[in-house]
Amino acid sequence: MSMPAPVIPCLGREAALRIALAARTLPGIELGQLVELLHQRISGDIDENSLKLVTVTDLKTAFSSLDGEEDGEDIGIGLDEMKEAVRILWGEDWEANIPKPETLAKPLENAIRVAIASNSGETLNGHFGSCIRYLIYQMNNTQCQLVDVRSALQADFEADKNGYRTNLIKDCQVLYVVSVGGPAAAKVVRAGIYPIKQLEGGEAQEILMRLQDVMNDSPPPWLAKIMGASTKDRIRYQHKEAESS
Secondary structure, eight states: OOOOOOOOOOOOHHHHHHHHHHHTTSTTOOHHHHHHHHHHHSSSOOSHHHHTTOOHHHHHHHHHHHHSSSSSGGGTOOHHHHHHHHHHHTTSSTTTTOOOOOOOSSOOTTOEEEEEEESSTTEEOOBTTTOSEEEEEEEOSSOEEEEEEEEOGGGGGSSSHHHHHHHHTTTOSEEEESBOOHHHHHHHHHTTOEEEEOTTOEEHHHHHHHHHHHHHSOOOHHHHHHTTOOHHHHHHHHHHHHHHO
């Protein structure tokens, strides 16, 4: 299936995030295609109110114009997926599984900021270029707190998607992802962020506890530098790491 790249109209933040998230539930449908289809089905502006008027029937009709079939099955879109997309477009509980940041009583001493690519809950399960959000933690070798949750869906509307995502976490020193491509990783590194790939993912708190163990034992030079260790201490850590390997 191919369609010319549509001109994406100006959208408010709430509407844009709903559409971006809904597009992810529809196999074979790109963000621009969904925006174009919605533009055809909605009279007037596309916003959070007009999105509530979109029905499953609207989507079925729109997809039938793409594949010539009644229900869109030729492009791999089932009724359950359309229902989920409509639920998201309506704004029903699309933020229900987002963890709540903690309010810091006072800044942590010798702290670093860590971003975790996530698609659900308080879990590392996202790729850098496609995750729904980044969980931002402030931590040192004894304490760890979730201080922010940043939606990455707006990146889908940007010309430089990886640049937008990198800028979103530019105040972090470490990034955990399930995967990240070479060009994207290069942008992250240039921004002063150290990317760590963990293919199997896992619960964020468990991953950060393991990072704390490394911070307490013998952090590698890159981590010791981020922690603010002196050159003398970094050399000592490096020697200790070599002796134990």
